[in-house]
Amino acid sequence: MNATHRIDGREHRVLALRRGACQRLEIDGSPLEASLRWTGDHEGTLTVNGHEHPVAAAQDGPVLFVHLEGRTWRIETIQGFADRTEGGAADGGIRAPMPGVAVEIEVEVGDQVAANQRLALIESMKMQTEITAPVPGVVTAVRVAPGESFERGAVLIEVERSD
């Protein structure tokens, strides 16, 4: 069994070599012995190569949050190297590059737009960012209204390509 995890955009491989009370893991090619004993819903003791460390952990879908030795890690589990679909406009939807609030929506469904035409203005962290059309085409859906907030990756506007 092995898994690939992503931390701050970098991928790391964890290979479980032996199972049981204490597991032998190979992390990015280096072996270590580790076990985890839970003391509460989110708190426990991690033993690595015989040394004990208090640890806190919580999981949200594929993302694990781990607090260890004074630092919190956000560790995403990736199913495999090939399966990575996020962001981009491959499906015709223009996704939010960051969470934010819509300031202005400048197009309506049915509008003909040129590539790089400004479609909307969003605000995030006191900073405004333009959302532009990735391709020339027709607006087929507008999913946010001014003042509405959205998460990173949310589809804001859909444009159907028409060259």
Next chain:
Amino acid sequence: MSAAPQPLFPKALVANRGEIARRVLRCLRSLGIPSAVVYHEADRHSPAVAEADEAVEISGASPTAAYLDIEQIVAACARLGVAAVHPGYGFLAENAAFARALADAGITFIGPSAEVMELMGDKIASRQFVAEHGFPVPPSVELAATDAGFGQAAADLGFPLVVKASAGGGGKGMNIVASADELDRALRVAASEAERYFGDGRIYVERYFTDIRHIEVQVLGDGERAVHLGERECSVQRRFQKVVEEAPSPAVDDAMRARLGAAAVGIASAAAYQGAGTVEFLHTPEGEFFFLEMNTRIQVEHPVTELVYGVDLVAEQVRIAAGRPLSLNQDALRPNGHAIECRLCAEDAAGGFLPETGRILHLREAKGEGVRVDSGLHPGQEITAAFDPLLAKVVAHGPTRQAAIDRALGALRSTVVLGVGTNAAYLAAILAHPAFARGATDTGFIGRHQAELLAAPPADALAKALAAAHLADRQTRLIDAAMPSLHAAMGSWTN
């Protein structure tokens, strides 16, 4: 104070949310004043709503719009029979129309008069006011951008320049201009941003100082008399937003403190200032200082002053608003030790400081000697982009600056917020940096040291975290649980 038979106000309402709402509610409780809070649905389960004696839901097109809805909030106050309103910071804290609407309804606004808020809220007018009273302001172009000689006047001032919105402040609506050929475009962008953000397209141009210190002085005034509670240094900034603040400033000695304090008290006195205010200065390496702006509210970073001076600034605001004379004397106000505040934010430092969103899955706030955490967090809370990314303020006080740094570092390291990415490690990297330890903290600090501050953690720490993540993962635990013990005992199932 809680035993006082007659509270300062029969009931007070907090028109804010998050950590500052809790901070003000705590103060009202200590003063024996029955409390109320308004909240948007998004904050229904927040600690502030649970801790207030009464809570009223307000609504709006967005959560922020609800907290900015003067009519709705004043109506809620009238319905609850509220005698006074504390606005916190942000939202309506510096809104003169809000203060007037409350006054019309016979309700006290806990803050200065609407006139003083208008004066200080207008950056062009406040600069003029301060200069007329003989206090230093940064060199600037006095002409309007549309006047004939403007381009020449700007060039004469020398680059870099900063274009600011008159109605701006707090780092919003600022554009740096490095050279003459960028000026026209910067003026256009600044005017349009100023119009968009503040509904007021007036802008002005000042000389821009790089690598200076941002030092601000806390004042309290009762309209007759004003005192200062020393300075806070807020030079560690990113994109004009404060990241770490401290009191006192490592660059200010007693003589400089007296000069800065006298200027701040002079400005507050000239305005017959009532309440708590902050006079912000630019402080150059040559020891000059210039007036930047005056903030007519409680500041985010007020706890460092409270810890060093042993004064509850919010309680002083409430007393002054209730018409009590200032009880503090300048001679008795002496700084004790050192305090540092770190702004814990939901942001991805390694990923370009983009805001992080998520749900708080597990929370353990720091405790310990000299440690104060002002937080509005609760488990289960959704952190969205609807509000400012500030989650909590981790503050530490110690007898010396190094002791305060050590305690703040310890507090950051023991803060556990799981479910949303935070800048805790980045804050710790700032405090642990040798230049920070030396007090070499001008506004260029972050730019100069950013690569070190964002350095990847050591590989062995990473390996341990990955091991913990692997063992904690639900999938792994399911497989473990399902695995017959015989096979487990046999071991070596892959090789």
